[in-house]
Amino acid sequence: xxxxxKRASSMECESADTSxxxxxxxxxxxxxxxxxxxxDGVSGDTKWQxxxxxxxxxxxxxxxxxxxxxxxxIVESGENVETFQAHGMILCMSSPKFEELLITSKSDSxxxxxxxxxxxxxxxxxxxxxxxxxxxxxxxxxxxxxxxxKYNMPHLCEVSAKYMVRDMNFDxxxxxxxxxxxxxxxxxxxxxxxxMRKNPSLILAHKNFQNVDQNVxxxxxxxDCLDVPEVEILKAVENWAEQQCLKASYPPxxxxxxxxxxxxxxxxxxxxAVSQEEFVKGPAFSTTNDKGLLTLEESYAILMNxxxxxxxxxxxxxxxxxxxxxxxxxxxxxxIQVAVPPTGFSLGGFTTPPPTMLSSSYTxxxxxxxxxxxxxxxxxxxxxxxxxxxxxxxxxxxxxIQVPTLWFPVAAGPKAMQKEYDESFIVTVLDMSGTPxxxxxxAAKIAYGSAIDINLKESVILQKNVSYKVQIYTTNTxxxxxxxxxxxxxxxxxxxxxxxxxxxxxSTSSSLFSTGMKQETDCGFVTxxxxxxxV
Numbered sequence: 001x002x003x004x005x006k007r008a009s010s011m012e013c014e015s016a017d018t019s020x021x022x023x024x025x026x027x028x029x030x031x032x033x034x035x036x037x038x039x040d041g042v043s044g045d046t047k048w049q050x051x052x053x054x055x056x057x058x059x060x061x062x063x064x065x066x067x068x069x070x071x072x073x074i075v076e077s078g079e080n081v082e083t084f085q086a087h088g089m090i091l092c093m094s095s096p097k098f099e100e101l102l103i104t105s106k107s108d109s110x111x112x113x114x115x116x117x118x119x120x121x122x123x124x125x126x127x128x129x130x131x132x133x134x135x136x137x138x139x140x141x142x143x144x145x146x147x148x149x150k151y152n153m154p155h156l157c158e159v160s161a162k163y164m165v166r167d168m169n170f171d172x173x174x175x176x177x178x179x180x181x182x183x184x185x186x187x188x189x190x191x192x193x194x195x196m197r198k199n200p201s202l203i204l205a206h207k208n209f210q211n212v213d214q215n216v217x218x219x220x221x222x223x224d225c226l227d228v229p230e231v232e233i234l235k236a237v238e239n240w241a242e243q244q245c246l247k248a249s250y251p252p253x254x255x256x257x258x259x260x261x262x263x264x265x266x267x268x269x270x271x272x273a274v275s276q277e278e279f280v281k282g283p284a285f286s287t288t289n290d291k292g293l294l295t296l297e298e299s300y301a302i303l304m305n306x307x308x309x310x311x312x313x314x315x316x317x318x319x320x321x322x323x324x325x326x327x328x329x330x331x332x333x334x335x336i337q338v339a340v341p342p343t344g345f346s347l348g349g350f351t352t353p354p355p356t357m358l359s360s361s362y363t364x365x366x367x368x369x370x371x372x373x374x375x376x377x378x379x380x381x382x383x384x385x386x387x388x389x390x391x392x393x394x395x396x397x398x399x400x401i402q403v404p405t406l407w408f409p410v411a412a413g414p415k416a417m418q419k420e421y422d423e424s425f426i427v428t429v430l431d432m433s434g435t436p437x438x439x440x441x442x443a444a445k446i447a448y449g450s451a452i453d454i455n456l457k458e459s460v461i462l463q464k465n466v467s468y469k470v471q472i473y474t475t476n477t478x479x480x481x482x483x484x485x486x487x488x489x490x491x492x493x494x495x496x497x498x499x500x501x502x503x504x505x506x507s508t509s510s511s512l513f514s515t516g517m518k519q520e521t522d523c524g525f526v527t528x529x530x531x532x533x534x535v
Contacts, residue, residue, distance in 0.1 A: 332490050372480075499523060
């Protein structure tokens with residue numbers, strides 16, 4: 001036999017021996033794996049499935065152990081690389097993008113993900129397996145949201161968006177607005193819109209406004225209801241455009257500012273909603289400086305239309321809307337519901353012996369709520385804790401409330417020369433779940449026998465057909481005897497109310513006012529609501 005043939009035959013024998021040895025090792029390894037699984041409780045007398053009482057617990061076990069996983073994912077972001085064992089069915093039922101990824105990946109190779117941080121992917125897996133996610137900060141929520149958008153997981157988008165807007169404030173709103181400029185997510189857009197509508201002046205004057213994306217500016221100027229004069233919006237947009245020019249190393253002249261703003265934003269600015277004086281002193285063309293956004297011809301046309309609407313053709317690309325965005329503040333004045341006290345009653349009590357019957361009809365006296373400082377025949381119970389349930393059939397913006405002050409005590413003694421007293425009001429607005437959404441503390445000297453407006457620190461949007469509660473705590477005790485109407489029509493808004501006052505009897509020498517009981521009464525303390533119609 002030739003030498004080459006002998007060598008080939010020898011190699012074939014060695015290969016066969018190696019193959020047989022490999023098979024033996026594989027069989028041995030499989031037996032070891034089976035023993036390990038039996039020891040771990042996967043098979044044998046104690047099965048792990050029997051210890052898990054529901055589907056969630058069983059999925060949590062598979063998520064943590066990786067048992068029966070059928071796909072491998074290598075997730076990397078920069079230098080951070082991590083390999084994940086997962087179950088293809090869970091990923092495919094959670095995201096069509098993951099389904100495409102696993103189908104197109106070769107069965108014998110790992111799927112590679114390069115646009116998600118491993119830490120964020122851990123959170124996404126928790127959500128896909130267990131329908132929960134542990135978000136600890138707005139930055140994580142933003143990263144999860146971006147990943148959820150890329151992998152077409154709308155439910156996870158909604159969860160992360162709700163987290164971002166849950167405690168929105170002037171520190172957290174700016175990254176959310178930037179995110180919104182990239183993704184027009186409905187939840188983010190609605191909640192950011194609400195926040196900006198409630199705080200427009202602060203948003204426009206904030207230093208961070210100069211750094212927002214053009215899409216954010218566009219979103220603000222397209223809002224129809226902003227409690228701010230239009231001239232402030234014009235100034236803020238021009239200042240923003242000037243800053244964009246400086247960042248791009250362009251001179252902030254009229255042409256460059258117009259270029260930064262763009263036609264879309266310019267078409268939403270309501271130059272016709274400002275007064276003649278505001279227009280001339282503000283956005284109109286000036287020969288003395290390069291401030292402003294308008295040419296001489298544009299300024300002339302706009303000024304003519306401000307003076308006499310329709311008297312001159314408006315320049316192309318400019319809004320003809322002359323409606324101010326600033327909401328008009330209105331008042332819902334609640335009327336007295338029941339008859340007034342009988343003749344002989346003074347604000348401090350009865351000056352003549354009280355009648356034996358109090359069910360007669362009385363008119364033309366005490367046609368408003370009077371808050372007494374001491375008990376009377378008709379107001380035997382005093383309190384410091386009042387609440388008003390409010391329901392509207394058309395959305396409104398609630399700015400504040402009006403309440404009565406104490407009527408000057410009849411037996412004032414040395415206080416006869418005083419016209420004011422010290423009072424503190426704590427006003428809290430709660431939503432239908434009882435969560436506070438606005439909190440205001442008002443403390444001052446207030447006049448006896450008057451009424452006082454308490455403006456909310458943050459205005460509140462009351463949605464239609466949703467119940468809200470306004471709670472008022474006082475430092476003085478108020479005795480009320482009036483019931484206010486439970487329904488008030490202020491077209492296009494119909495208000496429905498329910499008054500509650502937690503009161504208690506004041507111990508006196510007279511048994512008439514000493515029941516010693518704690519109870520509630522439906523006498524009204526909030527006499528007016530200060531609001532705007534929400535369009």
